[in-house]
Amino acid sequence: MSTILTVSNISKAYKKNNIHALSKLSFECVKGEIVSVVGSSGSGKSTLLKLIAGLEIPDSGQIILNDNVVNGESIFVQPENRNCDLVFQDFSLFPNMTINDNIYFGKNAPDNKSMIGELISLTHISDILSRYPHQISGGQQQRVALVRALANKPSLLLMDEPLSHLDSALKESVRGELISILKTLEITVLIVTHDAEDALTMSDKTVVLNQGTLEQFDTPKNVYKYPNSEYAANLFGMTNIIPLKLLPDSNYFFNQSSTGQDVISVRPHQIILDHGKKSTSLPEFICQVKNIYDNGRRCKIELEYKGLLLVAEIENDNLLNIGETKSFYIRLN
């Protein structure tokens, strides 16, 4: 597989606020891959997209796109010459143009009429082509922005929080459509998102950014299961940070920077209630139930084990009471 994008030691600081948006960041994107970039607010995700698109100039480092250096010490390729389209968070559809004009706005779009036709039918927007952006829904705007970018046949598609404007019901369906379109076209995509679910369901690889530095670069599944820091673990949802000494059999651990000890990230669903028919050799945790939060089918419980607070998520049919002591075990992997 050939490499489409190489980001090498990229740094960017904003003088105005004296903030280091990115610091010596490096990673690669292979052709046809969907790579997600996750991180908390201010971690440098959007800055990274702008640098790759050529909308900002890095302070140092190199960006190679399609084997061409587009950013270097004395090289800067203008955004219009990079063949790398960006789908903005708010979609940035041109309000004075119809949907059709928006789609055909790109430099290469007029040459790709048949592909655009297919994209229009694939995204179900053929009946809104004569409307203006303010006359269509958020989900439709999202699809139009995607088609407009793809119509230009970019070698790399950049997407900035593409689903953040959608409500949860719409988000589910649009996410599904998006994955199917991107996979059908076999296009290389870099998606910035703060939603772990987006990263888990959509991408082949994940770049975890923390205050402008690379925290982890791996498959989203690995980042979820085997985060290499507390920060990466927390990004992918609620987790329990448990000292390694309590689970000595674990092959996986990382060093917790605040305490200096080796720890493991254990997701709430990995903590299992022992119903008394113990069929495992895993160590037993006798915990006191501190709180129960009913989520419907499942419930979240807060447990205390020798001063350590744990959160577990179990089936709601377990009749637990606050204050009682129960036995739990942790299923690794």
Place this chain on the structure above:
Amino acid sequence: MELLALKSKLFRKYLYKEILFKLNRWTISSLFIGFLIFLPIGLVILHIGSFTANWRHITDTVLITYSINSIVLVLATVLFSCVFGISSAWVVTNYKFPGHKIFRWALVLPLAIPTYIAAYAYFDILDLFNPFLIWLRSSFGLNTMQLANDMLVYLMTALIMGSVLYPYVYLLARASFESQGGHFINVGRSLGHSGKSIFWKVVLPLSRPAIVAGISLVAMETLSDYGAVKHFGIQTFTYGIFRTWLGMGDLTSALRLAVILLGFTLSILYLEKKIRSGARYGDKSTKSLSYKRNYLKGKKYIFALTVCILPFTFGFIIPVSRMLYWAWLSKNYLIELNIFQLTFNTLTIALLASISTVVLSILLGFSSKYFKSSIVQSSNRFASLGYSTPGAVIAMGALILVGYVSSAFNIIISGTMLLLIFAYIVRFLAVAYQPIISGFEKNCDELNDASKTLGVSPVYSLVKINLPLIKNTLIAAGLLVFIDATKELPLTLILRPFNYETLATATFDLSNQAQIIESSIPSLFIIFLTVIPIIYLNRRIGEGR
């Protein structure tokens, strides 16, 4: 040695990032145009070092007088403008009473009247005080009367100028009261405060930046006025420049005075920026919210009506009525004056100035925003200095520039339309540039990024996205320049082509020859030409609310 290497590395990075990577046809042309527009002001500043024998005489005799007179006149005019502008803005935005909708737009109309025309309209105002002055002389002696007379001259000039310049404060205060007031008035009321208490404790401090911006415009207009101060004989800097140059024939000393005047206006700008920068509490996210306006009746209604009627009457009704009456008296003079030629000349020059200023502002604004070039941004800031520079100073700078160009290329530009239009561009660039750049900023910033990544050229982006999205702003910017250019006097007086008369110069010449009654005809034409765009713009601001 290591430090030197590090510095040179940093400089190299800056050079590439901020300059070389962003150099292209657009930014280079913008830098060149920005430089050219700033050049007349720059050349005046360069003359700070030149001396003549007259300068000593000026510093010994009149410099202090010019300074004190200018400061006193500015302060008094600002005071009147604030009293008229803020009180009327508060009344029309916060209360309902019969006529409040009419006053909302009518209070802007005095903007159509240039200060010199207002001065001519009130040419005999001081006569009203003759009985009082005679009484003073008989009771307290000649010196007391003289002192009272001097004070009355200042007071009346400031009142007259304040009554036509207050719309700057009124417009900005009104916009601020309406945009952020609504939200906080609701909060204040829910916390049990009265309208009066909310005004002093919340709305006025919140609107300080807008009011300060209005005040600085009033101050700069007052400083650059020539017609009104000449009429009432107040020796300000602008008056001094004309007297030193045309009366004493000493261009060098006039230039030095111009530099000091420029220093005054730049200090006002600095002060404004300083005051406004400390007041970053404008809540941008707060859109104009509706709030219940109290309906005024009885004494309160009469008070509100007075607050609106006073400035409108002083600033518009009285001058226009007198002009109309005088025009009727001198109607036979209409043909002799060749009023249609004067109107045609004024329209030609104002339209050419508006179009060229808007076109250049588009180029400068687009280059700065599209390419995010900090050096173009800085160059544009310098190019915009003309609006805070008195017309007389720009005219002198333009003449120096013409001198250099003529001797270098052996061509004559002085006394041509080209030079006059250029000087208008220098003077009014900021008037068009400011709304255009905020139009780009508000509507086009992210869309330009989108168009860049879609691979289209800057020209295509400009034509297909930017210009259609800000077309209303472009019309407004053009009209603003048109209004200012129609009223402009000192710059036109100095730079107009030989025998080329505009309505403004004709008004000035006639009043200078003590033909105030006859000067009402061109004055009315100026008012008529500017009042229409003012009404249009005012309506647009109302709709945009």
